[in-house]
Amino acid sequence: MAAPQSPGSTSTRTAPGSTLGRALTWPAVTAGLGMLLIYNSFGTSADGKPPTPPAAAVAPAVPEVLGSHAAPRPVAPSGRPAGPALLRSVPTRLQIPSLGVNAPFTGLALGAGGRLNPPPANDPNLVGWFKDGVTPGERGASIVAGHVDTLTGPAVFLQLQFLKPGATVDITRADGSVATFKVDSVETFSKAKFPDKRVYSDTASAQLRLITCGGPYNKTAKDYEDNVVAFAHLDSSKNG
Template sequence: MAAPQSPGSTPTRSAPGSTLGRALMWPAVTAGLGMLLIYNSFGTSADDKPPAPPAAVAPAMPAPEVLGSHAAPRPVAPSKPPVDPAKPPVGPAMLRSVPTRLQIPSLAVNAPFTSLAVGAGGRLNPPPANDPNLVGWFKDGVTPGERGASIIAGHVDTKTGPAVFLQLRFLKPGATVDIIRADGSVATFKVDSVETFSKAKFPDKRVYSDTPSAQLRLITCGGPYNKTVKDYEDNVVAFAHLDSSKNG
């Protein structure tokens, strides 16, 4: 998968306005939201067929090696941030608790989480490429269910074949996304839209900006695969809001 920013690979975070590329640059705090890039290497584009009823993930395909991409908002402290008068709290919200498992019934997705952090060189480390059924959460951002936009990324494919977010672009508005959290609670999100953006014109602010309600962003690579630069040309982003929660 890949995330917005200038051409690059491994996810990194950069200031808003940048676009996904092969690396995500970590922005200055005062610069506002940034973007994360991810790098995609060898491979062909993922299967374009819509998902079959929850059963198989996808047919076998050539062995591309494509790293997913993420975008992460500014780091937030675990403590409750001050209320912005311009963005009063909206809708339900939960206390902080790290995510442990992602479930998307309509896509037959049931995957564990790994935490993502910014590594040496200011780039966000992507999920391990040797596990296709793994999603990453930007651990310095809000947890799923807290107020704000929580960022989750997954590969569309890897060198061994299809990966967890292969069919993300087929997710429909109204579909549910369940996130099981470390405290045993479950945050259920409802999908608002799923959109594909060119990396060259990725809407950083729309995807990564802070929000007064609890929201979710699921991000992966999409669009044509450019064999010259070994990267997908687009990013697929699913926008969702917290619909309900259940205590553990």
């Protein structure tokens, strides 16, 4: 996948000329409180055995990134419900004005071997969410992920690492409402030392996590070494 660059700057990533076209593989789901996210490059799913999926996911869980330690124990939300929250409603469109992102959603389901299928690689302007998890705006941590690039070039989250704290993320939902999230931070984590609990643990307030690949490209592993994660909270909502 290509390394995002800010206008007029030189990328700090190490990315070979062939990195465009590295898609992502996706999470596996574990029992307990919900989903185990295993985020990696497309075509490298043999790097680890996926956990056995549950009969049904009952709430968001604590995920891990491929290459990190064994799956952590599910973590329950701490504290009483806080802040605004919405009822469950499927997301239909993601807009990030400061990055020029305007993309439809697709629901992601489990495929063979218990892995969550990625968004179609032939559509670079598409984001996905685990459809059995928390919908954006509900209380808890909702996970939204997209490609940084695909076989055809740059993709929807190419510039995610440049998203600034205080920026807004608007998610239109099937019930006609628009949930507006405010970005708290954008951070890059090594996949080998990914802070699973911090990113994926359930929360007492309505939270959003936007995730893509980042960092140097490892030619041997055919994978980016890092994940870029944007942390955001529900700030307001309105009828569309």
